[in-house]
Amino acid sequence: MHLPLLSLPTLAAVASAARFTLHIPANPLVNPASLPPSTHATLQASGPPLTARLTRSNSFVFTNVSAGSYFATIHCRDYAFEPLRIDVSIEEAVEGSGDKKEVVRAWQTFLGNEWENKGESRGEGGNGVLVEARPVGEKRFYQERQGFSPLSFLKNPMILMALFSMVLIFGMPYLMDNMDPETKAEFEEMQKKSPLSSGAANPAQQLQNFDLASWMAGKTDSNPASRGQSPAPQSKRKG
Amino acid sequence: MRLHAASTLALAALLAPARAIFEDDAYHIDFHHALIGLPKRGINFQKPYAASKASLLYAVSHEGAIGAINPRDGELVWRQIASSGLNATGLLRTGEDQDTVVSALGNHVAAWSAADGRIVWETSVDGATVEDLELLEQEDGITNSDAKDVLTLLSDQGLKRLDGKTGREKWTFQDTSGDTPLQISTSPTTVYYIALHTQLLGGAKLRVTSLSPITGKKIDQYTLSSEGEIQAPEHVLFAGANTAAPLLAWTDKSNKVLKINIIGTKGVSTFNAPTKDAVEKIVLHAPSRVNSLVHFLVEYHTATAHSAEVFHVDLKKGAISKAYSLPELKGQGAFTTTSSDANVYFTRITTEEVIVVSSVSHGILGRWPVKRISTLAGAYPIHGASEVVMKGGSASAVRSAVLFSNGQWVLIRNGEIAWSRPEFLSRSVSAVWAGLPEEEALAHELEVEGHQDVLTAYIHRVNRHIRDLKHFPTWVKNIPNRVLGSLVGKASDSLENIQNDNFGFHKFVVLATAAGQLAALDVGSQGKQIWHVDLAQLAPETVFEAPTLKAYRGYIEIKDSASQKSLYINSTTGGLLSSGDIKTQLSIEPKGQTLISFDLVDGDLKGFLGADISTQPIWSFTPPNGEKITGYTARPTKDPVASIGRVLGDRRVLYKYLNPNLVLVTAVLESTRTASFYLLDSASGQLLHAISHEGVDVSRPMPSTISENWLSYSVVIDSHSDASSRGYQLVVAELFESPLPDDRGPLRASSNSSTVQPSAASGDVTKPFVMSQTYQIPELISHMTVTQTKQGITSRELLVTCPDSNSIIGIPRHVIDPRRPIGRDPTSQEQSEGLTKYMPFIPFDPKWHLNHKYEVAGVKEVITSESGLESTSLVLAHGFDVFGTRVAPSFAFDVLGKGFNKIQMLLTVAALFVGVLFAAPLVGRKQINGMWTMPS
Structure with a gap:
């Protein structure tokens, strides 16, 4: 990977000013060559931020950065990038040698946390160090329209319940017809035993015709078939 | 550490459901003029790379932007806007068969990839500006096919040759004579450096120095006497042309004689101007x-x-x-x-025709x-x-x-206007919403009726209705078309048509540029220009520097700081109105009442009785400790509030502190990096609340806004402060009458309170109870405003402009609710209010971006207006780009969206009808049978 930074001239060299490069590595999320040209990085500390635009080699070149602790952000239309903390300091390369050099250190940083709370290192070194700028996700601007789809309609539990009961109502007679005689007999036996089917053949009708008044009066009818019949036939029978 | 990232992502998920733009609405309900500003001389058709079939249009603008435009449709391919901004010297050179363009803006020289606008190399010079820039086309008579080297002329650091591939300096020619550097010109073998040698006794001489392109050493030097014709660099008309014979041309002050020298020779040819x-x-x-x-x-x-x-x-x-x-x-x-x-x-391009001649x-x-x-x-x-x-x-x-004099950049293809770019809008300084003419006319008629006695008002109304009847036949005729149009889904047709504006989306916005140009755009139909006037032509005697606009019914008032006189413009047609025409309508002041106006005078905020600020102030506000007022924001005059209280989860009510005269004053103290915000009552001048922030970068923008009973502002934390966090902060404060629910505070007992003297009436206790919360945000905010709707029922959205990402973001109100519980999960009652747990960081969800894929650069102001629908607010951003859209903060609850399938609905109704037709005889038969047959 060639560094455009190394070839960059500084027409006026300023003492104790670091230069470094934020580089977007090749990653599975986005092809860095497809990023829009408005993509840029800012270094914020105090006053107006330093800005670097995206170069052809997918990097942002900062020159003349004075010592300090910077909050680096990459602004891109299509992708979000992780925020970085970049510290530039002037340190003696060897203790006591008096030979001072710029040192650049970069970490992940977490917004909404203390500034001292640093994450993984993203690059460290002297002048011209390469700092990794990683994309974290694509920006999705649009909302999906909730159109009508038959599948979502079927997912509705009410519809599912209705469909199930439909299957039972229409499917049961067919099932009964298709049973072999032995199973059918067995099934009917079971139905007879079940408490619902005691007495009348149709429990629903039985329930509908339930004679509340006579039941409350404690009448124990020996002829359950006549229960719930309209009074007229009864009187007829009496008469 | 991963945990933090995870929690941030979780928070982002938690903040959903976000109201975002639908994909099929994007590019339809909104519009964006991506501008580059008024292009300078030297617009260029150039192929972006040698093998390219089509060429692009390259231009550098007076506003300091470089742009590549597709000549086919006028769309912006790429642009780069200089941070130095306006009035920088801007130069752009494109070389043939090259894949870069080289620009110089101020002291910054950069080569850009011609196809996609990425930077190839850049270099900047401290303390100098680039006077001229040339590409070295040929060297020793051989054309450079590779990256061509760049020659830069600096204001006081001589001439430099930069490598075309890397920008590295090859040689420098230092000019120590103290002459004014003018231009560079190249011939195939020599580089010429032209400077203006000022003489003591007036006039100036042109000094031409020839240099070797390889070493940068001086070969020769000669001076041309201009005989006192050249007084200033502007008198030199031309120097250059990369031809075999570069030219140097100048003229005298009265433009009568033209003098031309072939650079490298000493002869001067003189020609007289052809006209008298x-x-x-x-x-x-x-x-x-x-x-x-x-x-x-x-x-x-x-x-x-x-x-x-x-x-x-x-x-x-x-x-x-x-x-x-x-x-x-x-x-x-x-x-x-x-x-x-x-x-x-x-x-030759004139207003009538285009003529091509050979040289x-x-x-x-x-x-x-x-x-x-x-x-x-x-x-x-x-x-x-x-x-x-x-x-x-x-x-x-x-x-x-072609750039036209009214600021339109136009492509004329064989006499036809292929496209036009309204580049003059890049200088807009003020914008207002103007209502549609029909609406205003009706309102005026109704007002007339209101002021008459019953009988004449009745006659007037009947007359008006009879007059309206003439529109009836066309309306009836249009019904089938409209019904068909809405069914087949040609929504764009109804968008274009202002006459069919059922929802009030078509509102004019009038923009004024610094140069005094006025344009009206229809926000509802993709920013279509309705009219455009040049105030310099309408009122030649007035000078415009920064006009401000004010909208009244049917007309617009233009005021400028440079002149005291106001101009009035008809908002429908753009015609000039004399002040006599509108005197009758100027009765905005209610009778029997006096307005109190306030303004920043000599660094203090002062209130005055009436609109005249020359009288004695009735109140004055000076911030303490020598702080300097940097700005103030007032609550909008039209700010309807639907509910006077906030209903809590337990059905009790917190009463909002609703004062129409709220003003938020921003004051800074640079020495201690303090930013203070003072909430004033503009009627009485009383201080209601004060907030102070330490360790703030006071040189950065501190936007603020007030709406309803809440205010918001944003500050940037300075790195030199000892604050534990860094970055950008957004503060939201909400004002209540009392901290207790179901309590109206001191206002409970008084049936009558005065806004002029709230303090004297019941002591200091009329001050609001303020709840505030601070959030970390990922970006700088340069401007903020709030959406507006007709009745204020729809929840509001805070619209913030982020200049770094060129976006406008609508933050939902419930996200920045100062009542979010801190350090604990919300109780079930709080959950029913829609409150979530306080998180210090608000990530800007991409779904909140109003501008989605557009990049809205250089926004100075965002203005909002109600539409005809309660759910929807119209938004317009201007400053450099112009961007307009509409937002529905609580979803479009009162209008059917595009997702509603009208054909499907009709089919369902038809199917049900058919079903009824089939079932009706069956049911009828069954009912009859039920009545006539005995149950077995």
Whole structure:
């Protein structure tokens, strides 16, 4: 990977000013060559931020950065990038040698946390160090329209319940017809035993015709078939 | 550490459901003019790389932006806007068969990838500005096919040659003579450096130094006496043309004589201007290609007409001779030069026609009448560039990108206007919403009725209804079309039509530029320009620096700081109104009441009785500790509030502190990095609340806004402060009458309270109870405002402008609710209010971006307005780009969206109807059977 930074001239060299490069590595999320040209990085500390635009080699070149602790952000239309903390300091390369050099250190940083709370290192070194700028996700601007789809309609539990009961109502007679005689007999036996089917053949009708008044009066009818019949036939029978 | 990232992501998920733009609404309900500003001379058609089939239009603007435009449709391919901004010297050079363009803005020289606008190399010079920039086309007579080297002329650091691939310096020629550097010019073998040598006794001499392109050493030097004609650098018309014979041309102060020198020789040819009228401007056009014929054109402009002369250079003799002249035409026009192989063609563009001539003879090769369009009414071409297609000795096609005098950048293709870019809007300084004329007329009629007695009002109304009847037949005729249109889903048709504006989305916005141009755009139909006027033509005696607009019913008032007089413009047509016409309508002041106005006077905020600020102030606010007021925001005059309280989860009510006279004053103290925000009552001048922030970067923008009973502002934390966190903060404060629910505080007992003296009435206790929360945000905010709806029922959205990401973001109100519980999960009652747990960081969800894929650059102000629908608010951003959209903060609850399938609904109804037809006999038979047959 060639560094455009190394070839960059500084027409006026300023003492104790670091230069470094934020580089977007090749990653599975986005092809860095497809990023829009408005993509840029800012270094914020105090006053107006330093800005670097995206170069052809997918990097942002900062020159003349004075010592300090910077909050680096990459602004891109299509992708979000992780925020970085970049510290530039002037340190003696060897203790006591008096030979001072710029040192650049970069970490992940977490917004909404203390500034001292640093994450993984993203690059460290002297002048011209390469700092990794990683994309974290694509920006999705649009909302999906909730159109009508038959599948979502079927997912509705009410519809599912209705469909199930439909299957039972229409499917049961067919099932009964298709049973072999032995199973059918067995099934009917079971139905007879079940408490619902005691007495009348149709429990629903039985329930509908339930004679509340006579039941409350404690009448124990020996002829359950006549229960719930309209009074007229009864009187007829009496008469 | 991963945990933090995870929690941030979880928070982002938690903040959903976000209201976002639907994909099928994007690019339909919104519009964006991606501008580059008024292009400077030297617009260029150039292929972005050698093998490219089509060329792009490259231009640098007066606003300091470089842009590449697709000549086919006028769409922006890429642009880069200089951070230094306005009035920087801007130069752009494009080399043939190169994949880079080189620019110089201020002290910054950069090479950009011509196809996609990425930076190739850049370099900046401290303490100097770049005066001139040239590409070294040839070296020792051989054309550079690789990246061509760049020559830069700096204001006080001499001439530098930079490597075309890397930007590294190759050599420097230091000029120590103290002359004013003017220009660079190159010939195939030599580099010429032209400087202006000022003499003591007035006038100046031109000093031409020839340099070796390889070493940068001086070869020769000579001076040309200008005989006192050149007083300032502006008098030199032209220097350069990368031809075999570079030219140097200048004129005298009265533009009567034109003097031309072939650089490298000492002879000066003198030509007189062809017209007797005073020549206002002379422009020289020469081909820029090395192998072109050495012909050039000189353009003369008088106040009423323009003409041109074509000259040929005889290289052997070193003589310049006039070849032919193009006739004088009334009105203004522009000339462009096109070179194709060695041939040079000149295109003359006037308001009526486009004419192509060859540089060799005056025969017309092609002529096309220009079809006029309304946006170019009254404007004339200033400068441009052309591409000519030659076929069999005549021009078969020509396209010219021309800047017109009203700021429209237009492409004329064979006489047809292919596209126009409203570049003048990039200088807009003020914008207001103006209602549609019909609406205003009706409101006026109703007002007339309101002021009459019952009988005349009744007659007036009947008359009005009879008059309205004439629209009835057309309305009936349109019904089938409208029904069909809405069914088939041609929603765009109804968008275009202002007459069919059922939802009040079509609102005019009137923009004023610094130069005094006024334009009205229809926000509902993709920002279509309704009218455009130049105030300098309407009112020539007034000067405009920064006009401010104010909208009244049917007209707009324009005020400028430079002149005290106000101008009035009809908001429907853009016509000038005399102040007599509108005197009758100027009764905004309610009778029997006096307005209190306030303004920043001598660093203090002062309140005055009436609109006159020359009287004695009735109150004055000076911030303590020597703080300086940097700005103030008032609650909008039209800010309807639907509910006077906030209903809590337990059905109790927190009463909002609703004061129409709230003003938020921002004050800073630079020495201690303190930013203070003072909430004032503008009627009484009373201080209601004060907040102070330490460790703030006071040089950065601190936008603020007030709406309803809440206020918001944003600050940037300075790195030199000892704050534990860094970055950008957003503060939201909400005002209540009392901290207790179901309590109206001191106002409970008083049936009558005074806004002028709230304090005297019941002590200091009328001060609001303020709840506030601070959030970390990922970006700088440069401007903030709040959405507006008709009745204020719809929840509001805080619209923030983020200049770093060129976006406008709508933050939902419930996200920045200061009542979010801190350090604990919300109780079930709080959950029912929609409150979530406080998180210090608010990530800007991409779904909140109103501008989605657009990049809205340089926004200075965002204005909002109600639409006809309660759910929807109209938004317009201006400053450099112009962007308009509409937002529905609580979803579009009162209008059917595009997702509603009308055909499906009709089919369902039809199917049900068919079903009923089938079932009706069945049911009928069953009912009859049930009645007539005995149950078995």
